[in-house]
Amino acid sequence: MGNPILPLTFFQRDAETVAKELIGKDIERRVDAIIFRARIVETEAYVGAHDLACHAARGRTPRTEVMFGPGGHAYIYFIYGMYHMLNFVTGKTGDAQAVLIRAAEPLGDWHADLSGPGKLARALNLTRAQNGLLLTTPKLHVIDPRNGSPTILTSPRIGVDYAGDWRHKHLRFFDGNSKAVSRKR
DNA sequence: GCATCGATGGTG
């Protein structure tokens, strides 16, 4: 028997709490008959429409629509003409929050460089075709491996220098002992 | 090791 799949209620809380608790959890992605498993080591919280770094700050649009729905769905968008970013929608309906999955360590008989959000989404075969996907399905879900608690460090979020005072907030979380984080500070 | 730069296309 496997470990418990995290339920929707795990995601339907504030983004900062979820981002922190996701460090050390295992993401599982199934494409066809192949299951990719990886340990999440880096996340960022985007805490709502008042957060100037959050896409929802520019309002409800076709792209951001899923973020305004209930927590527990994937928010996947396309950026820089070549990358996809995987986010988990968090919070309750109407409260547009999400957690960006920035890095992970591959587990099991699988080797890949997952040390960055673009690389991670590409390796897990995630594109806008999976936008809105429920996070408790066989195709994509998160498991609690019930390991020890990781050493969690924080920093400002990466690549949001445009976000006024919000750029300084420590809403990035990462495992201080992991070699797979995209940056050590 | 670090700084800089170009690729490339959806988005509002």
Added chain:
DNA sequence: ACCATCGATGCA
């Protein structure tokens, strides 16, 4: 015009 990135390049 901008962008929640990455890999290549140049220089140290």
